[in-house]
Amino acid sequence: xxTEPAARPPILRIEKLVKKFSERLILDQVDLAVQPxxxxxxxxxxxxxxxxxxxxxxxxxxxxxxxxxFENRPVxxxxxxxxxxxxxxxxxFQSFNLYPHLTALGNVMLAPMKVLKESRAEVEARARELFxxxxxxxxxxxxxxxxxxGEQQRVAIARxxxxxxxxxxxxxxxxxxDPETVGDVLDVMEDLAREGRTMIVVTHxxxxxxxxxxxxxxxxxxxxxxxxxPEVIIDAPVEERTRKFFGSILRE
Amino acid sequence: xxxxxxxxTKSYMEVLPAAVVTTLLLSGLxxxxxxxxxIAGALCRTSNVRVLRFIGGAYVxxxxxxxxxxxxxxxxxxxxxxxxxxxxxxxxxxxxTLNAGAYxxxxxxxxxxxxxxxxxxxxxxxxxxxxxxxxxxxxxQVFRIIYAPFGNLCIGIVLGSALASIxxxxxxxxxxxxxxxxxxxxxxxxxxxxxxxxALAQTINLLRIGTGRWLLSHSPSAxxx
Numbered sequence: 222x223x224t225e226p227a228a229r230p231p232i233l234r235i236e237k238l239v240k241k242f243s244e245r246l247i248l249d250q251v252d253l254a255v256q257p258x259x260x261x262x263x264x265x266x267x268x269x270x271x272x273x274x275x276x277x278x279x280x281x282x283x284x285x286x287x288x289x290x291f292e293n294r295p296v297x298x299x300x301x302x303x304x305x306x307x308x309x310x311x312x313x314f315q316s317f318n319l320y321p322h323l324t325a326l327g328n329v330m331l332a333p334m335k336v337l338k339e340s341r342a343e344v345e346a347r348a349r350e351l352f353x354x355x356x357x358x359x360x361x362x363x364x365x366x367x368x369x370x371g372e373q374q375r376v377a378i379a380r381x382x383x384x385x386x387x388x389x390x391x392x393x394x395x396x397x398x399d400p401e402t403v404g405d406v407l408d409v410m411e412d413l414a415r416e417g418r419t420m421i422v423v424t425h426x427x428x429x430x431x432x433x434x435x436x437x438x439x440x441x442x443x444x445x446x447x448x449x450x451p452e453v454i455i456d457a458p459v460e461e462r463t464r465k466f467f468g469s470i471l472r473e
Numbered sequence: 474x475x476x477x478x479x480x481x482t483k484s485y486m487e488v489l490p491a492a493v494v495t496t497l498l499l500s501g502l503x504x505x506x507x508x509x510x511x512i513a514g515a516l517c518r519t520s521n522v523r524v525l526r527f528i529g530g531a532y533v534x535x536x537x538x539x540x541x542x543x544x545x546x547x548x549x550x551x552x553x554x555x556x557x558x559x560x561x562x563x564x565x566x567x568x569x570t571l572n573a574g575a576y577x578x579x580x581x582x583x584x585x586x587x588x589x590x591x592x593x594x595x596x597x598x599x600x601x602x603x604x605x606x607x608x609x610x611x612x613x614q615v616f617r618i619i620y621a622p623f624g625n626l627c628i629g630i631v632l633g634s635a636l637a638s639i640x641x642x643x644x645x646x647x648x649x650x651x652x653x654x655x656x657x658x659x660x661x662x663x664x665x666x667x668x669x670x671x672a673l674a675q676t677i678n679l680l681r682i683g684t685g686r687w688l689l690s691h692s693p694s695a696x697x698x
Contacts, residue, residue: 279598307600318591322613332599335609377595384599 231290232257232388233278234307239286240273240443247273249443262434262451263423266466270443271423272315275390277420279303279310291388307424308336311381314413315393325376326352326361329383337384344383347389350381355409370401375409382413388411389413391422392461399470427470431455439463482665485651492648493669499562499644500631500673503569507630510570510579518582529578536575541633544568549640565637573630580622584615607664617688624681628674635670645669 222431223409231254240248248270255261263271276282280296280303289296291306316465329348333339352358365373374394381389391410394404405430414433415422422429430437430451436456439446439462447460455471458464517529548571549564559567588611596606638647649666653659672694 281594281597304600304602310598312595312598314591314595316591318589318595320595320610320614321664322617329591331609332596332601335605336600346560380595380599 229256230293231255232292232433233421234293235278236290237287237289238277238289239281240270240277241285247443248277248284251443251445253445255388255419257419258417260420260422260433260435261438262420262430262436263421263438263440264425264427264430264466265446269440271440272392273347273394274440275312275388275421275423278388278390279307279312281312306321308384309386310388310390311379311384311386311445312390313377313392313394315375315396317365317370317377317397319373319377319380321365324362324364325357325368325372327381328365328376329380331384332380340346343465348379348383351382354412355379355383356405369402370398371405374398374402374406378406378409378413387419389420391417391420393423393425395424395426427467427468438467439441441466475660476597477660478658479661481656482636482652482661485648485656489645492643492645494645495562495642496634496644496669496673497567499569499637499642500627502566503630503634504627506566506570507577510574511581514574514578515581515585516599518578519585533575536571537579541568541572542636542639544572545636545640545645550630561640562638563644564640565642566635569630569633569637572633573626576629580619580626580648581615584618585611587618588614620684620688621681624677626683627677631673631677632678633668653688 233255235253238248238251248382277284280298282297296306332342333344352361355378357375395406411433434451435450439454441462446462454466514529517525520526545568548568592610596610635646637644645666649662652662
């Protein structure tokens with residue numbers, strides 16, 4: 222069966238995106254298109270704008286140039302339309318950002334009930350299902366403060382999934398975790414990738430990028446240096462900058 | 474030697490309940506009004522708009538650094554000078570609210586500051602609107618943080634309301650003065666009034682402790698505050 226990936230309309234299209242913090246240029250003319258079902262991993266040194274790029278996709282950051290289209294709708298920060306867009310984009314943060322006054326279950330159920338206005342019974346059934354998926358069915362009634370970092374991050378993933386998003390953004394999901402809990406979170410993310418979810422992942426986990434990523438986007442100093450399949454970008458990159466980056470981290 | 478005789482205050486007892494009600498009404502309304510002032514003030518203090526931040530800051534500094542007694546005089550006599558005749562009760566209520574509102578502002582601002590930026594981002598990423606974020610994320614957490622200082626502030630308002638008697642409000646303190654000057658049983662009157670304020674303050678204190686216990690049993694995360 223021959224599939225022409227370019228023939229399908231991308232779920233996300235970023236054109237000539239420019240982001241500045243006051244006068245400092247963070248993202249410089251970034252172009253990126255993501256197909257439905259694709260797992261895109263953003264790699265690159267710290268401070269090169271990977272997280273900022275992620276935050277421009279759901280309008281958490283205002284952009285100074287270019288455009289972001291999600292499902293062909295423009296994403297513009299601080300507008301009413303961005304709220305609609307966010308209903309379809311789930312985000313997972315480095316520091317989990319769970320709501321500390323709610324139980325794990327409460328965290329997962331809040332937005333579907335209050336934002337999507339779904340009934341409690343409907344949402345709870347789905348939430349319980351999600352707790353099974355992230356392997357935390359026994360922790361649903363715990364408060365975030367009683368959970369380990371890895372557990373909190375898996376609750377955060379369940380919270381994002383509860384909105385039935387068509388795109389998931391992962392912003393360094395394992396960077397704040399103890400080494401032994403990193404694997405649990407990566408396992409859940411791998412399951413999601415296998416289900417065919419569309420994901421954009423900012424991470425420093427090269428192993429995950431290699432095994433789960435469909436495409437690696439290597440960024441440096443606010444630009445996309447090169448992109449392609451993991452075996453090309455990680456093992457046989459064309460650009461000198463990319464080679465230097467992977468050369469130094471793979472040596473560790 | 475002073476002959477202590479509490480029964481001398483007996484004949485004034487029948488007007489005492491009305492005085493207690495006045496004290497309760499004055500401080501209760503002041504607490505309620507200062508909550509709204511405090512929320513508005515805290516939103517000003519944390520606003521992105523510079524002018525609002527300045528107004529909020531100036532209000533807090535001004536009202537926290539002028540004795541309540543002088544604020545009461547300023548409202549009562551000052552507004553009268555401007556041709557606005559308002560009752561002693563209303564003047565005292567305005568002055569108490571202005572004073573307590575400044576403390577509420579700082580208290581709520583502190584509560585807001587304790588909520589991590591990440592909470593707001595997570596809620597925004599889940600398509601919550603600003604009012605939803607305040608209602609479901611911010612308010613419940615701020616409440617957990619400030620309920621204890623809030624209880625103390627309420628006690629301060631009840632005790633501060635004693636100053637209202639100087640502009641003719643017939644509250645517990647005014648009752649005390651009447652008993653003292655009519656029966657010359659000052660000491661008894663002072664002790665009676667003191668006991669009433671003590672009872673009111675302790676009631677608030679017990680409510681505060683009860684709230685804390687309830688919060689503790691409903692969310693262990695409150696213990697971390």
